[in-house]
Amino acid sequence: MxxxxxxxxxxxxxxxxxxxxxxxxxxxxxxxxxRMELQRIFTRTWLFVGHASEIPAAGDYVTRLxxxxxxxxxxxxxxxxxxxxxxxxxxxxxxxxxxxGNARGFTCPYHGWxxxxxxxxRATAMDDALYKKHxxxxxxxxxxxxxxxxxxxxxxxxxxxxISLDDYLGNARWYLxxxxxxxxxxxxxxxxxxxxxxxxxxxxGPMNFGADGPHAVKVHGPIxxxxxxxxxxxxxxxxxxxxxxxxxMGNGHNGIWTQAPEAFPPFLxxxxxxxxxxxxxxxxxxxxxxxxxxxxVSTIFPNFSWVQGPASFEPATKMPTTFLAIRNWQPIxxxxxxxxxxxxxxxxxxxxxxxxxxxxxxxxxxxxGTFDQDDAExxxxxxxxxxxxxxxxxxxxxxxxxxxxxxxxxxxxxxGTAYPSNYAEVTEFDVLVEWQRYMTGKIDWxx
Amino acid sequence: xxxxxxxxxxxxxxxICEFLNDEAELLAERDYPQWLSLLAEDxxxxxxxxxxxxxxxxxxxxxxxxxFDDDYPSLKVRSELLSDPTLTTxxxxxxxxxxxxxxxxxxxxxxxxxxxxxxxxxxxxxRASEPTPYLLAGKRHDLLRAVAxxxxxxxxxxxxxxxxxxxxxxxxxx
Numbered sequence: 001m002x003x004x005x006x007x008x009x010x011x012x013x014x015x016x017x018x019x020x021x022x023x024x025x026x027x028x029x030x031x032x033x034x035r036m037e038l039q040r041i042f043t044r045t046w047l048f049v050g051h052a053s054e055i056p057a058a059g060d061y062v063t064r065l066x067x068x069x070x071x072x073x074x075x076x077x078x079x080x081x082x083x084x085x086x087x088x089x090x091x092x093x094x095x096x097x098x099x100x101g102n103a104r105g106f107t108c109p110y111h112g113w114x115x116x117x118x119x120x121x122r123a124t125a126m127d128d129a130l131y132k133k134h135x136x137x138x139x140x141x142x143x144x145x146x147x148x149x150x151x152x153x154x155x156x157x158x159x160x161x162x163i164s165l166d167d168y169l170g171n172a173r174w175y176l177x178x179x180x181x182x183x184x185x186x187x188x189x190x191x192x193x194x195x196x197x198x199x200x201x202x203x204x205g206p207m208n209f210g211a212d213g214p215h216a217v218k219v220h221g222p223i224x225x226x227x228x229x230x231x232x233x234x235x236x237x238x239x240x241x242x243x244x245x246x247x248x249m250g251n252g253h254n255g256i257w258t259q260a261p262e263a264f265p266p267f268l269x270x271x272x273x274x275x276x277x278x279x280x281x282x283x284x285x286x287x288x289x290x291x292x293x294x295x296x297v298s299t300i301f302p303n304f305s306w307v308q309g310p311a312s313f314e315p316a317t318k319m320p321t322t323f324l325a326i327r328n329w330q331p332i333x334x335x336x337x338x339x340x341x342x343x344x345x346x347x348x349x350x351x352x353x354x355x356x357x358x359x360x361x362x363x364x365x366x367x368x369g370t371f372d373q374d375d376a377e378x379x380x381x382x383x384x385x386x387x388x389x390x391x392x393x394x395x396x397x398x399x400x401x402x403x404x405x406x407x408x409x410x411x412x413x414x415x416g417t418a419y420p421s422n423y424a425e426v427t428e429f430d431v432l433v434e435w436q437r438y439m440t441g442k443i444d445w446x447x
Numbered sequence: 448x449x450x451x452x453x454x455x456x457x458x459x460x461x462x463i464c465e466f467l468n469d470e471a472e473l474l475a476e477r478d479y480p481q482w483l484s485l486l487a488e489d490x491x492x493x494x495x496x497x498x499x500x501x502x503x504x505x506x507x508x509x510x511x512x513x514x515f516d517d518d519y520p521s522l523k524v525r526s527e528l529l530s531d532p533t534l535t536t537x538x539x540x541x542x543x544x545x546x547x548x549x550x551x552x553x554x555x556x557x558x559x560x561x562x563x564x565x566x567x568x569x570x571x572x573x574r575a576s577e578p579t580p581y582l583l584a585g586k587r588h589d590l591l592r593a594v595a596x597x598x599x600x601x602x603x604x605x606x607x608x609x610x611x612x613x614x615x616x617x618x619x620x621x
Contacts, residue, residue, distance in 0.1 A: 054508050062508060099610070101504030191512025192498050196612035199577065222534035226524050313521035338611060343512070354510075362516045368494070368617035370528060374536035376615035380576055 007036055009440040016436040021401040021425070023432050025394050028201035029387035033439075034334035041302050041438045042067030043158045044446040046168045048304035048328055049073050049083055051342065052152035053188040059102045059117055062192075065330050065338070066156060071145060072096050073154060076118040077104065083156040084119040085143035095142070099192060106142075115142050151181050161445045171415040172253040172300055178286050179296065179306055179324065183277040185347035187324070190358040194341040196367035200379035202303060202337040203435065205329035208375065209305035210254040210431045211297040213241040213422025219378055223370045229315040236261055240294065241422040245409060247298075249416040252434025254427035255298025257289055266291040269310025269322030271353050274346055285413035301434050303329040311360040321353065323361035335383050341366055398429035452554035452563060463553040463564060463591060466598050471546040474620055477538075479526035482620070487592055487599040492517040494585070494605045494621060514607070514617060525620065537618035540575040544619060547571070553591075560593040561601070568605065570621060572614075581614040583607060583621060 012033075015024040027033055049064045050073045061074035063086060070086035072095075088095050088108040095106040095115060105116040114123040119142035128137055145156040148165030150173065155165050162168065169176065180187050198205075208215065216224075221234040228236075237258075244259045260268060267275045279287065290296075296308040305327050310320035323343060330338040343361040345354045364371045385391060404424035412418035419426050441447045455463065466485075473482040494515040498507055517525070532539040547569040553562050565588055572581040590602035605621055 060506060096501065097499070098501040098504060099499045100506055100508050101500050102506045103501070103504040189509045191510055192496055192508040194496060194512060194514065194612075195610070196614065196616075198615040200615075219536050222531075223524075223528060226528065226534075313524050358510075358512075359516050359521075362513055363521055366514060367612045367614075368514050370525065373616035373618035377537040377574075377576070377618070380615050384576060 007032060012036075012436065012439045015439075016432050017395075018433055018436070021398040021405075021429050022395040023398070023429075024392070025386035025396055026392045027432075027435075028203065028383065028396075029334060029392050031334045034201075034331060036439065037331060037435075038067045040441075040446070041435070042331065044162065044438065044443075045159070045302055046148060046155040046157045046162060046165050047302075048153065048300065048326075049156045050154050051187070051189045051326075051344070052081070052149070052154060053347075054100070055081070057102065059104060060100075061096070061103065061117065062100045063096055063098065065328070065340075066145065066158070067331065069158075070094060071156070072106065073156075074117050077116070078118070080118070081147055081149065081154060082118055083145040083147050083154075084115075085145070087143070088113055089121070089140045089142060090124070113140075119144050150176060152186055153180060159446065163445050168251060169253070169300070170250050172249040172251070172298075174286070174415050175247070175249060175255065175298065176300075178282060178290050179308065180344075182281055182286075182290070183274065183346045183348050184281060187344040188347050190343040190345055190354065190361075193327075194339070194366050196339055196341075197332070198337045198339055198376045198379055199335060200337055200376075200383040201335060202329045202331035203431070204379045204382060205327075205337060205339065206299040206301070206303055206305060207428050207431050208379075209297050209307065210299040210428045211246065211256040211422070212428050213244075213246070213256060213258075213424075215375075215378065216241060216295075216422075219374045220371050223364075223374075227311050227313060227315055227364075227370075228320075229312075243420070244422050245412060245418045245420060246422050246424050246427040247412075247414060247416050247418045248427050248430050249298075252301030252431055252437075253299065254301075254430050256295065256422045256427070257293045258295035258297075258422055260292045260294045264292070264294070268294060269320040271350060274349055274353070277346070277348060288413045299431060301431065302438075303331070305329070307365055309364075311364050313360075313363060321356040321360050323357045323364065325361050325365040335387065339367075398425040398432075400425035401429050450554075452556060455553045455555055455562060459562070460553060463562060463598070464551050466591065467548050467551055467564065467566060467589075470600065471548045475544045475546045477529065477541055477544065477619075479530045479620070483523060483526045485598075485600055486519055486522065487601040488519050489601060490517075490519045490522065491602045492522060493603070494607060497607060497610065499610060514612070515605075515621070522620070529618065529620070535618060537616050542575075542619060543573040545571040548587075562591045562593070562598075564589040564591055568621065570619070572619065583609065583612075583617075585621060 055075040072084045093110045111125040121140040148155045217238045224233045246256045299305045308324040310322045312318045312320040328340040332338045345357045409418040496512040528534045550567045553564045568585045570583045585605040585607040588604045591598045592601045
């Protein structure tokens, strides 16, 4: 039975109460809703699949997920970036089982069908002419996803009707430029992605990074105290979160820009040569938002997020270094999310800075990270708390949004709609508002 | 592997095995301050992210990533956080941990007071909120330095045997 036969838009509509800023807990614990998300969101939107610096040369590839479909992100022999369905067109086997590599093509492990690195069929197990029905041999090419790039960020979609990636990102491009295009050369990945499985519904990640200000004080207060010099870092964090802007960028893209207290120097955590490049590359408005941001956390709908901030594990003696993590929240089951997590750094950064930025990222935002380890337990606790027969009849609350949604900032430097607090819950809830639009077929090109 | 290096004598073998067993028990009992006292000040602690390559196509991404890349000061921060249940969400209540260390193979080095030791590691972990045990296996490559009254751990690299960490966090020290 198709899931669509079990759920109609009218069944989904009421699960997110846009007016009252609440949502049914059922959206986190129903396997049927998860399957419907894979169909209505993950086969329809643009999805982040990797960074161009992961596949710098012809033949370079990495294996990825789009929803629950395995794909190969590869730079073909002609230099074109391809996203190939990792499934043989004969009987369906994975044609590549490594995490990364360089190859002229891929050979199916079952019958030895061969595909070149553009996905074109090169050999079957027997004389090709015997496939009488298919005069066009390329009938057997690997299925190719549509590829879109924004700078070195690579996205893909299965949806030929999807609006262009530029239009899909929309206002978010202004913010993506701050994160990924702030120097002439741009960013590079520092290594293969972390992968770990958190035991919660995938939406908790994009919402948290969309972003949840108040959890930071409760969950991350102690590590903030330990990694920031000065007596009352936690209180300073709380004050900063309450007074800093959250931004709804449109199309379900949301985030926060936590501004440092007055006493902090601008551009905390970057080396001087990089700061000079930022000042030459970004606009005054972008610099205004960036230069005092001690945390930048955002989600590009549906499952791509970033987190950036300065950190030092010897705060009394060592100035902080800013790390940047990007991640996918892969919906591997209704109650399981595989987190794919990369660290990025400016290509122009010194060797010392690159290594330190990687270390600060690993020590904070990763499976063993002093920030992530606690988020994952909180999300696990939510999943266990909502999935009972009584639990799923209740709601989750974003009702702080009711106090803030009419208080859009008028003097905010960036596009989209900004609200005056990281505690506002407006932008975090907006991730679910967008979710509802896809799930109920309200977006023409994604229907 | 450290097979090309000469084996140690009986006394060193026994002392190194005891050191690693005692050290593992401190981690399992979450006695992190005491564990920290076994580390050299120049300690390097690394748990790389494993990559998997099909034959003939091997290529790492970037400069390689790690789940842990720590030194003495950062392990001290972790030790302080993990020792106090009020400082983490992940370890309140604290996990139950059991460390299995086996195949301990110490070797001498060109430095009379330093030994390389490889060993296998299996960690069994139970969290209060999750009845299913979490298992993490790895191959350890350690550098031990002899000091007055015992050894200090100067370097540890753990090559973990997992493509994807099958749990929500690593809020312990493997």
